[in-house]
Amino acid sequence: QVQLVESGGGLVQAGGSLRLSCATSGRTSYTYTVAWFRQSPGKEREFVSAIRFNGGNTEYADSVKGRFTISRDIAKNTVYLQMNSLKPEDTATYYCAADPYSAYAHTDVREYNYWGQGTRVTVSS
Numbered sequence: 001q002v003q004l005v006e007s008g009g010g011l012v013q014a015g016g017s018l019r020l021s022c023a024t025s026g027r028t029s030y031t032y033t034v035a036w037f038r039q040s041p042g043k044e045r046e047f048v049s050a051i052r053f054n055g056g057n058t059e060y061a062d063s064v065k066g067r068f069t070i071s072r073d074i075a076k077n078t079v080y081l082q083m084n085s086l087k088p089e090d091t092a093t094y095y096c097a098a099d100p101y102s103a104y105a106h107t108d109v110r111e112y113n114y115w116g117q118g119t120r121v122t123v124s125s
Contacts, residue, residue: 001026001027001114002024002025002026002027002032002098002100002113002114003024003025003026003114004022004023004024004034004096004097004098004114004115004116005022005023005025005116005117006020006021006022006094006095006096006116006117006118006119007020007021007023007119008020008021008119009093009094009119009120009121010120010121010122011122011124012086012121012122012123012124013123013124014086014087014088014123014124014125015085015086016086016123017082017083017084017085017086018083018086018121019080019081019082019083020036020080020081020083020094020096020119020121021078021079021080022034022036022078022079022080022081022096022116023076023077023078024053024077024078024079024098025077027100032052032053032098032099032100032101032102033050033051033052033053033098033099033102033104033105033106034050034051034053034072034079034096034097034098034099035047035048035049035050035051035059035096035097035098035099035105035106035107035112036048036049036050036070036079036081036094036095036096036097037094037095037096037097037109037112038090038092038093038094038095038121039092039093039095039118040091040092040093043092045095045109046061046092047059047061047107047109048060048061048064048068048081048094049061049064049068049070049081050070050105050106050107051070051071051072051079051105052102052103052104052105053072053074053079054074056104056105057104057105058070058105059105059106059107061107063089064083064090067083067084067085067086068081068082068083068084069081069082069084070082079096081094083121086121086123087123088123088124088125089123090121090123091121091122091123092120092121093118093119093120093121094118094119094120094121095115095116095117095118096115096116097109097112097113097114097115097116098112098113098114099111099112099113100113100114
């Protein structure tokens with residue numbers, strides 16, 4: 001089992017920044033992949049970004065490239081999502097998810113077996 005706990009959400013004005021954290025625990029290893037997804041009411045869950053925990057590749061959705069940065073702190077078992085230049089359309093609940101078996105960061109929501117409870121991000125115009 002892998003446990004994931006998100007934090008860092010909140011209310012911010014358009015153009016502002018937030019940093020989300022995803023603390024991981026349990027049966028983790030350096031080979032797993034952690035991703036951020038987001039979901040707004042009435043919409044499907046959308047891939048945002050992913051990182052292979054022991055380094056290597058990262059992935060970003062086109063809608064966040066150049067504005068969001070994913071990173072990880074191995075010592076703290078934590079993955080971060082730095083979100084800059086936020087837009088009202090970034091408003092959503094953000095979830096982190098883990099795929100313990102992937103050798104690379106990827107976008108396939110079906111392969112992420114473990115999920116956090118989510119943290120709400122609201123961007124006002």
